[in-house]
Amino acid sequence: MSLAIRRVSLEQDREEMIALLIRNFGPIQEERFAWRHIENPAGVCWSWFAFDSNGSLHKAPVALVTVFPRNMRVGRKRVRGGQVGEFAVDATYRSLGPAVQLQKITFSPVDSGDLAFCYDCTPHDRGMSTFVRLGMRPNCRVNRYALPLRCDPYVARKLGTGAWTKPLVAAGNVLLRARRAKRGAAELEIQEFQSPFGEEFDQLDDAVPSTELIRASRAAQDLNWRYRADPMSENTSASGASGTYHTLVARRHGELMAFSVFFVQSDGITSIVDIFGREFSETGPALLDGVIDMSKKLNVSSIYACCSEQGELMPLLLRAGFRERERTARVVAYTRKNGPKPFDADLRWSFTQVEVML
Amino acid sequence: MHDTERRSQAIRSYIVKQFPVARKESLRDDTQLLTSGIVDSLGMLDLVRFLEESFMIQISDEELTPENFASIACLATFVGQKKSEFEVAAR
Numbered sequence: 085m086s087l088a089i090r091r092v093s094l095e096q097d098r099e100e101m102i103a104l105l106i107r108n109f110g111p112i113q114e115e116r117f118a119w120r121h122i123e124n125p126a127g128v129c130w131s132w133f134a135f136d137s138n139g140s141l142h143k144a145p146v147a148l149v150t151v152f153p154r155n156m157r158v159g160r161k162r163v164r165g166g167q168v169g170e171f172a173v174d175a176t177y178r179s180l181g182p183a184v185q186l187q188k189i190t191f192s193p194v195d196s197g198d199l200a201f202c203y204d205c206t207p208h209d210r211g212m213s214t215f216v217r218l219g220m221r222p223n224c225r226v227n228r229y230a231l232p233l234r235c236d237p238y239v240a241r242k243l244g245t246g247a248w249t250k251p252l253v254a255a256g257n258v259l260l261r262a263r264r265a266k267r268g269a270a271e272l273e274i275q276e277f278q279s280p281f282g283e284e285f286d287q288l289d290d291a292v293p294s295t296e297l298i299r300a301s302r303a304a305q306d307l308n309w310r311y312r313a314d315p316m317s318e319n320t321s322a323s324g325a326s327g328t329y330h331t332l333v334a335r336r337h338g339e340l341m342a343f344s345v346f347f348v349q350s351d352g353i354t355s356i357v358d359i360f361g362r363e364f365s366e367t368g369p370a371l372l373d374g375v376i377d378m379s380k381k382l383n384v385s386s387i388y389a390c391c392s393e394q395g396e397l398m399p400l401l402l403r404a405g406f407r408e409r410e411r412t413a414r415v416v417a418y419t420r421k422n423g424p425k426p427f428d429a430d431l432r433w434s435f436t437q438v439e440v441m442l
Numbered sequence: 443m444h445d446t447e448r449r450s451q452a453i454r455s456y457i458v459k460q461f462p463v464a465r466k467e468s469l470r471d472d473t474q475l476l477t478s479g480i481v482d483s484l485g486m487l488d489l490v491r492f493l494e495e496s497f498m499i500q501i502s503d504e505e506l507t508p509e510n511f512a513s514i515a516c517l518a519t520f521v522g523q524k525k526s527e528f529e530v531a532a533r
Contacts, residue, residue, distance in 0.1 A: 180503075
């Protein structure tokens with residue numbers, strides 16, 4: 085058995101692609117198909133089907149992989165990168181060979197010069213096997229951090245929900261609420277923000293000094309696409325959890341300094357999707373306080389956030405009382421073998437959830 | 443001892459030594475290595491390295507298929523084919 089690979093036509097192969105996505109990643113594929121694959125401001129994605137080459141190319145595909153274009157900032161430059169996703173192989177074809185073949189095809193938009201680089205975020209060590217085979221190493225690692233706000237879900241899981249656990253839960257919740265003091269930031273006003281993202285976000289994206297960083301663009305068009313144009317964003321996260329997105333902005337004398345987007349799941353978990361701004365050592369903690377306050381009001385039990393080991397968010401999370409949990413992604417980037425490199429080894433990968441999520 | 447048998451034995455010894463799950467199961471020549479979870483994708487990389495070094499063969503990405511790596515019997519046959527390809531090419 086070997087695989088034959090061909091580029092997907094997003095129009096003609098739409099139904100087949102959606103069927104394969106549903107088979108491998110669950111429902112809510114059709115609703116987001118155009119938004120995710122075609123309407124992205126960074127461009128239309130590249131997808132490939134793999135077929136068992138013992139059969140005909142007209143048979144059903146057995147595997148799929150996609151590269152989603154991403155507007156990125158590398159140093160101060162705007163570049164178009166790509167994120168690998170929708171890596172799906174039907175069960176009988178799951179082994180290293182087909183995976184390596186698919187992984188290699190994702191490099192082709194970089195080799196052709198359409199993208200400056202592409203990156204893949206593998207969630208576990210097993211996912212690194214294709215890269216090990218290809219002699220590639222992770223460029224950065226992204227970890228999840230957690231801040232518990234209520235202990236009742238933990239107590240219920242460990243000890244049940246009997247009446248005798250109530251005093252324990254009450255005492256635990258008081259301790260969790262009391263353990264951290266707010267760090268007020270001078271003249272910063274934290275507000276909820278529900279409008280479309282406008283020009284001030286473009287200005288913020290330009291103003292944040294990212295001379296040594298690799299990060300996603302936070303230009304208004306990218307933010308509007310991700311958080312406002314997603315047809316499911318009113319009640320479903322990008323990963324399919326039900327809940328609601330919220331945006332907080334930090335302003336000084338009316339000027340936008342920073343913002344955070346977070347998703348409050350209906351099961352009582354807040355996920356900080358994005359947090360970004362200038363004077364981040366001051367605005368970051370103020371926004372984290374805002375997210376924590378709002379989550380408390382919404383009776384959230386825990387707040388999760390992701391950030392790369394080299395990211396500037398990590399020390400702020402630790403200072404706010406978050407604790408490191410598991411590794412959520414190993415980020416491996418591919419750049420063209422010949423020709424100028426889009427970034428050098430000195431640049432830090434400043435990744436949060438927004439760079440990792442699809 | 444027949445060549446294929448000798449190869450099977452060498453591959454079996456390596457798998458039993460290297461993969462803890464294999465020690466718990468009674469490993470036959472037709473035991474499914476991939477679908478039973480004895481060898482995962484990272485384990486497959488170790489196995490490839492072992493095969494290349496022990497049998498002096500080169501395995502391409504396209505050959506890393508479930509067909510070639512499904513069981514000890516499949517691996518022994520695959521290695522046999524690679525060895526004879528090499529011998530023909532070397533003649």
